[in-house]
Amino acid sequence: MATQFGxxxxxLRTKQNLLLRQLASQLDVDTSIISKVERGDxxxxxxxxxxxxxxxxxxxxxxxTLWLADQIYAVVKDEKFANEAMQVADKKINLKKKKK
Amino acid sequence: MATQFGxxxxxLRTKQNLLLRQLASQLDVDTSIISKVERGDxxxxxxxxxxxxxxxxxxxxxxxTLWLADQIYAVVKDEKFANEAMQVADKKINLKKKKK
DNA sequence: TTATATTTGCCAATATTTGTCAAGACAATA
DNA sequence: TATTGTCTTGACAAATATTGGCAAATATAA
Numbered sequence: 001m002a003t004q005f006g007x008x009x010x011x012l013r014t015k016q017n018l019l020l021r022q023l024a025s026q027l028d029v030d031t032s033i034i035s036k037v038e039r040g041d042x043x044x045x046x047x048x049x050x051x052x053x054x055x056x057x058x059x060x061x062x063x064x065t066l067w068l069a070d071q072i073y074a075v076v077k078d079e080k081f082a083n084e085a086m087q088v089a090d091k092k093i094n095l096k097k098k099k100k
Numbered sequence: 101m102a103t104q105f106g107x108x109x110x111x112l113r114t115k116q117n118l119l120l121r122q123l124a125s126q127l128d129v130d131t132s133i134i135s136k137v138e139r140g141d142x143x144x145x146x147x148x149x150x151x152x153x154x155x156x157x158x159x160x161x162x163x164x165t166l167w168l169a170d171q172i173y174a175v176v177k178d179e180k181f182a183n184e185a186m187q188v189a190d191k192k193i194n195l196k197k198k199k200k
Numbered sequence: 201t202t203a204t205a206t207t208t209g210c211c212a213a214t215a216t217t218t219g220t221c222a223a224g225a226c227a228a229t230a
Numbered sequence: 231t232a233t234t235g236t237c238t239t240g241a242c243a244a245a246t247a248t249t250g251g252c253a254a255a256t257a258t259a260a
Contacts, residue, residue, distance in 0.1 A: 004188060004192070019235090019236070019237090020236070020237065020238095021236080021237090029218090029219070029220090030219060030220055030221080031236090031237075031238095032219085032220080032221085032237085032238075032239080033218080033219065033220090035236095035237060035238055035239085036238085036239085039238080041238095041239090042217090042218085043217090045217090045218080061180075061181060064179075064180075064181060065181040065184045065185050065188065066185075066188065068175070068176060068179055068181060068182070068185035069184075069185040069186075069188035069189040069192070070189075071175045071176075071185075072172055072175055072176065072185060072186065072189035073189045073192050073193065075168070075171045075172055075175060076168060076171075076172065076189070076193060077193075079164075079168055080161075080164075081161060081164060081165040081168060082168070082193050083190075083193065083194075084165045084169075085165050085166075085168035085169040085171075085172060086169075086172065086186065086189070086190060086193070088104060088165065088166065088169035089169040089170075089172035089173045089176070089186070090183075090186060092104070092169070092173050093173065093176060093177075093182050093183065093186070094183075119204090119205070119206090120205070120206065120207095121204095121205075121206090129249095129250065129251085130250060130251050130252080131205085131206075131207095132206085132207075132208080132250085132251075132252085133249085133250065133251085135205095135206060135207055135208085136207085136208090139207080141207095141208090142248090142249080142250095143248090145248095145249080
């Protein structure tokens with residue numbers, strides 16, 4: 001299954017008639033990396049997202065959220081108790097938020 | 101903040117009057133590793149959970165769930181859009197489940 | 201104090217991730 | 231069919247992260 005992030009990137013890129021190689025060159029990585037990212041074979045590095053968003057004229061926060069969702073999914077995807085673990089993690093996240 | 105997993109392990113271990121070194125020896129790792137795991141400085145390897153559960157006479161699935169929750173939390177803990185990403189990931193998880 | 205338990209910082213070994221390159225697949229078209 | 235351009239894939243090396251163990255430091259108890 002492809003990643004949310006990758007699918008969105010491809011969508012944005014093709015809508016703007018950008019070639020993989022053009023996007024790659026602006027991001028300063030090899031074309032193959034973007035190809036893999038869009039297909040969900042690889043994760044982009046978090047630090048590359050802001051520049052990517054800029055190139056694609058996209059909302060950084062949207063891309064960061066999709067990227068993060070992919071990271072979460074990667075961790076739980078084959079786990080039997082994914083849902084239970086998500087709930088436990090969720091509680092902790094919101095506990096932390098309250099504290100602030 | 102300590103991990104859910106680590107806190108539970110310590111709880112189980114102390115209740116059974118096991119020393120770090122005794123638990124460590126049964127798990128065949130250095131004492132310091134268990135110390136770090138219990139304090140949340142380190143994550144235990146997933147493969148070690150079944151044996152650990154056995155030693156502590158605990159429910160494997162409970163420990164696996166706590167462990168997984170910690171992995172999720174580690175990924176999102178400093179992220180502004182943790183909640184949004186969790187929601188996105190959640191959708192994907194349950195989509196997958198339906199397919200089966 | 202002394203003895204024992206736990207914690208901490210550091211290192212080496214191992215594993216994972218990242219990026220590049222080169223070759224291959226595929227489609228459009230001359 | 232041969233050519234061109236785009237995209238995909240796998241192999242590899244370099245960079246980075248993780249793991250476990252040691253030893254010194256610290257805490258706890260007798």
